Amino acid sequence: MIRVALADDQLLVRAGFRALLDAEPDIEVVVEAAGGHALLDALRRTPVDVVLMDIRMPDGDGLWATEQIAADPALAGIHVVIVTTFELDEYVIRAVRAGAAGFLVKDTEPRDLVRAVRAAHAGDALLSPGVTRRLLARVASGTREVPAGAALDALTAREREVLRLVGLGLTNDEIARELFLSPLTAKTHVSRIMAKLQARDRVHLVVVAYETGLVSPGWQ
Template structure:
């Protein structure tokens, strides 16, 4: 079955471009599009897409508010949201992740990366571009991270903490494997254990958790 995608962006040309790219794929289907966050919430609840490709700055209700209503904590039957934005909106990255976004991409990403991002999020994994994570770290580390390291109260082994720190640094599984000289399958196992122990939905929530707890050096 095709992955159903809803596109929400206030720029008609971008919506049309995303829709065209998505519909050209045999495993993807654009089931709707809209230009504001309130319409995105209403359409998502009616059409039940597998993924909403969400812009941040939109009228009526912005992408962060829409994401919170669709995927935030306590939302029954949440919808997966892939936020797509530009670096000049990077002040919204952290808030979008806290709102429940499952992924974050830049608008200048190549089409193949957007398509893979949709598939990744639809499959239940998370997508956070390493450059977005590093931008987040550089700009907001002092604001979102407490002064002291509170990792002592985290129920993870030293190795799991090490993997969590590398995730929060924006490393992919392949990069973590190369850094720790272990296999990618072992990295996947560590990531799965971390999410289970901390009761986190996905890798994105793990990044936010790491900064809020002061785990990242």
């Protein structure tokens, strides 16, 4: 069972998300909060796998709360998906740097919200279709946590290909189909790449893919 927390100051939004997610057999909403501080207090009491996080909230906004989750070893296993009405470049960039595993806008299809929860829980990254690759390119242009020249040297040819597909936004299952691998083998490749590059999460791998030139804006 995937345990979910909802962080949004609008009760109606939380109620809609809860109804959608609780209808899924493998997802359960276990925490609701209207602000960042209340969310953090709840997360320290209740085990959670995924947080659906609004950005603009009173008493600790979503970006601040995401940073706090990423910085707290006790909350290290929690994956944050930002869900907001504001599809602004600076919000996406700050969310990725804060450690978010995904970014969706609230007018996304319901199935994509459910998919985002499952993807985040599986260690995948999911971005709203409207959050284009140019935004990831901008993130990459300002991120130098892995030296571009040295990053690819640590990878095998197969791992470079897997990293390219991660950079294109493919999930482990999609990578497996693309490269004619088993899903387990694809997942193993991604895990090894993360370990070699000391990447904190899958979104960081996307940044590295852009930074090293494996993927570029407009890649087809």
